[in-house]
Amino acid sequence: MVLCPGPRHLAFPCNVVPRRVATRAGETSGQPVQIGIGVKQGGTFSNATLSGRYGVTMYDSDAPVDVPPLKGFHSEVVTLTSDGVGNFTYSGNKNTDGVSSAKSGSGTYAVAADGTLTLSSTGGTPHKGSVLAGGSTFILASTSGQPVDIGVGILK
Numbered sequence: 001m002v003l004c005p006g007p008r009h010l011a012f013p014c015n016v017v018p019r020r021v022a023t024r025a026g027e028t029s030g031q032p033v034q035i036g037i038g039v040k041q042g043g044t045f046s047n048a049t050l051s052g053r054y055g056v057t058m059y060d061s062d063a064p065v066d067v068p069p070l071k072g073f074h075s076e077v078v079t080l081t082s083d084g085v086g087n088f089t090y091s092g093n094k095n096t097d098g099v100s101s102a103k104s105g106s107g108t109y110a111v112a113a114d115g116t117l118t119l120s121s122t123g124g125t126p127h128k129g130s131v132l133a134g135g136s137t138f139i140l141a142s143t144s145g146q147p148v149d150i151g152v153g154i155l156k
Contacts (some may be wrong), residue, residue, distance in 0.1 A: 037152050043133030045115040050135050051084030053156045056092075060142070060149030076103060080153055086110060088119070125149070 058076040078092030091104035107121035117129045117138055125147065129140040140151045 037139045037150060039115075039130050039132040039137055039139055041115055041130065043115060045111045045113055045131055045133075047086045047109070047111050048084045049111050049115075049131055049133075050082045050109060050117065050138060052082065052135070054080045054082070054138070054153035055156055056080045056090070056151055056153040058140070058149050058151035060147035073097065074147065074149075076151075078103060079156070082109060090121075127151075 056076070056078050058074075058078075060074045074094060074096050076092060076094045078090045080088055080090040082088040086108050087106070088109055089104070089106045091102075093100050094103040105121050105124065107119065107124065109117060109119040111117055111131055115131045115133070117127075117131050117140070119127045119129070119140060125142045125145050127140040127149075128143045129138055131138045136155045138153045140149075140153070142149045
């Protein structure tokens, strides 16, 4: 465990996979809990960089202010298959407040030359993120609307 820089010059405990992926979680009394994920940037990228089957985990919350604690939280574990030309499908499970249900769908993605990833599920929330050089890992976060979520995908 190491300390990673956080907002307002605070330090948070985080785990670092050497030269690849960093994760961060932090909490200050009376403040929101924060979770962060990062990947090393650099390299040349295209849609072909993201090709194959990825194990993906997403965490989100769409809890309104008046919901009691520990409600409105979701986690997903899916397999996402990308075709290397901008299309993907996924299937797996979603847990909402302790209730599991099957989840599947499809959509499109684009990987810019700098590794920026844009992913849009059909009828879903748009996401942006980054792809690690070589395409072994990607990170995502929602860019608008509800739910607010964050996730990571690792090539199987």
